[in-house]
Amino acid sequence: MAITELFTAADVVLDAVPAPASKAALLDLLAEAAAARSARPAPEILDALMAREKIGSTALGKGVALPHTELAELAEPVVLFARLQRAVDYDARDDQPVDLVFLALWPASNRKGLLAAMAEICGALRDPQVLRRLRGAATPEDVARIVLQAVARDEADPDLIKDPDDPPPGI
Template sequence: MTLQDILTLDCTQCAVPVQSKKRLLEQICLLAAKQLGTANSTDLLDSLLDREKMGSTGIGNGIAIPHGRLNNTDKAIAVFLTTQQAIDFDAIDNQPVDIFICLFVPENSTQEHLETLQSIAKLFSDRKTAKQVRKCVNQQEMFNLIQQAT
C-alpha cells in the first residue's frame, strides 16, 4: 500500500499553526478521528505517543513519519500536513520538522504497515519531493503533489 492509496484531501493540511510536538500530534489525531468516524482522537494520540516513546519518528531533513496502530478497524489512514514553522520533534538529525506524514494502520496489519512506511520513506528520500511540498500554498496543491508522485 502506498501513501496515495490511503491519503484523502480531508486529511491533508498546509501551514498548520502549531508550536509543539504534542499540539501537532493532537491536530493529526483530530483529523484522523473525523475521517475514521469510529476512532477516538485520544486513543489515536495514545497510539502515537506510545510509538514516540520508543524513539522519535523524525527521519531527518525536516520530515517525520509518526505512526500508530488502530484497534477495531481494517482501514488504514494517512494524515499529511506541513506546519507554518518547523517545530522541535527530536528528529534523528536534531533539526526541526515541518513536514509530517502520519500513518494509522490496523493492529494486525504488520506487513502492510512496514510496506507503507517504506513507500513513504522512499517517496521522501528524494529531497526534491520535500522541496516541492514546502512550496505548496494550500491543501489541494499538497494533495495533488502526492497523488502525482511516483
C-alpha cells in the same frame, strides 16, 4: 493497500491554525484530524502515537516526521499530511525541527500494510526536490499530486530518486 489508494487532497492539512508549538501539540492536532476520518476517538489515537514516540522519535530528518502506529479497532488505514507554518522540535537525530509530517494509522491486523505504506512514503521523501515542492505547495491538491507523483516515480525506478547524502548502493 498502497498510498496511491489512500491519500487524497482531503488528507492534507496546510499551515494549521493555531500552529502547534510542540511535538505534543502537533500529535494532538494529528490525532484530532485522524479521529475525524476514522471511527476511533482522538484520545485513543493520541495515546497510541505517544506510546510509539516513547520507543523512539519518528522524525526522519531534514524537517520531516512520520508518526505511525497500529490500532486494534481501526477498520481502515488513515494517512494524513501536515505542513506546519512554524517548525517544531521533534527530537530528530539531525536536530532539525519538523515542518512536514505524514501520519500513518494502520489496523493492527495488517502489520505488513503499515510497513509497505511507510516504505512508500519514505521513498517519495528521499528526493530533496519533493521536500522543496511540498514546502512551497499552494493547495492540498498540489500536495497530493506531488506525493502521488513521487510515489509512482519511486515505484517505477527506486534508484531514480536518490538523496545526495545517501551512500552508493552496496555500501
